[in-house]
Structures are given as structure tokens and as C-alpha cells.
Amino acid sequence: MEIIKKLISEALIARKSAYTPYSKFKVGAALLTSTEKIYSGFNIECAAYSMCNCAERTAIFRAVFDNHRKFTHIAIVGGPENQENLTDFCPPCGACRQVLREFCDPKELKIILAKNTEEYKIFTLDELLLFSFGPQYL
Numbered sequence: 670m671e672i673i674k675k676l677i678s679e680a681l682i683a684r685k686s687a688y689t690p691y692s693k694f695k696v697g698a699a700l701l702t703s704t705e706k707i708y709s710g711f712n713i714e715c716a717a718y719s720m721c722n723c724a725e726r727t728a729i730f731r732a733v734f735d736n737h738r739k740f741t742h743i744a745i746v747g748g749p750e751n752q753e754n755l756t757d758f759c760p761p762c763g764a765c766r767q768v769l770r771e772f773c774d775p776k777e778l779k780i781i782l783a784k785n786t787e788e789y790k791i792f793t794l795d796e797l798l799l800f801s802f803g804p805q806y807l
Contacts, residue, residue, distance in 0.1 A: 673791070676701060676744035677783045683709035683724065684746055690714060696747035696759055698724040700732055703739035708732040712747075725765035729772065740773050744781040744789075758782035758790060766798040775801055 676699040684697025689712060696712040710727030722730075725745060732740070747759030760782055761769070769778060775795040783789035795801070 672701065672705075672742065673744070673781055673789065674786045675699075676707065676742055676781060677746065677786045677789060679707055679709050680724075680744040680746045680783065681785070683711045683728075687711035687724065687750075688713045689750055691716070691718070693750045694747065695750045696724040696745065698728045698746075699744045700725075700728040700740055701742040702732055702737040703741055704737070706732075706735075706737065708735075708737070723762060723765050725761050726768050729765075729768055733772070738772055740769070740778060742779045742781060743769065744783055746783050755784040758784065760797065763798075766794065767801070769794055770798060770801045770803050775803070 679699035680697040684695045687695035689695050691714050698710045700708045708728045708731045710724045712724045714721045745759055745761055746755060748755040773794055776793055778794040780792045781789050
């Protein structure tokens, strides 16, 4: 339980630094590696929308850059930039779910969707990405 609150706290901190001049929707994520190292990330927008990067993928790519390839948990928070107290859960987009699938067992990865450290829901990747396509199919 303590690690869940730590991850949510780290995601909330990361959210504050999100670069969102267009959507004004800030997202933060905190990813836990199998060696218990935490990598945070936030969404980064670009005028050419297709070049944007989500918070979850920012955290994953930072971890992969440091040679981590196995993850156990990810906490995700998000909402309008002027909203300090989040009112909704912010699930990962399809692209982020697929990137998570690349590095995680979908039955084991815990995805924590949170409003704050007290209000959260936990899902497995398998629950959020049914019948996923993974490396074993190649």
C-alpha cells in the first residue's frame, strides 16, 4: 500500500511540470521497475499534434534509456491544468497501453488510476488491453 501512495505522489509532482500549451490537460505518471526504481514522466505537447508524447511513454522511455525493461506498477493522474484537486480518473491511451505491453506481463502489471493518494483504482494491463498483441506473436 505504501508504494502505491508513493507512486501516486510522484505522478502528481510530475503532472505539475507537464508542457500543455494546447490542450491544457496535464498528465503525470510514475513507473516502478522490477528493481524498485521509480521513473516519472509528464505529457509534452507540440504544435504538430502527432509529435506529442504522453506521460506514461515519457516515463517508460526514460526507464528504458537507463536499461530497465521490466515494470511492476504505473500510477497515472491527469486533468485540466487549472484543476488542483482532480475529479476524474485518467486512463492511459491505446498507444501507451501497447508500449506498456511491450515490457510487461499484462496479467501482472498494476495500473493505478488516481485522483489523489486516497482515491484510486487498480487494474491489470490485461483488464485495460484485452487480447493484446505482444512480442510472442512475432
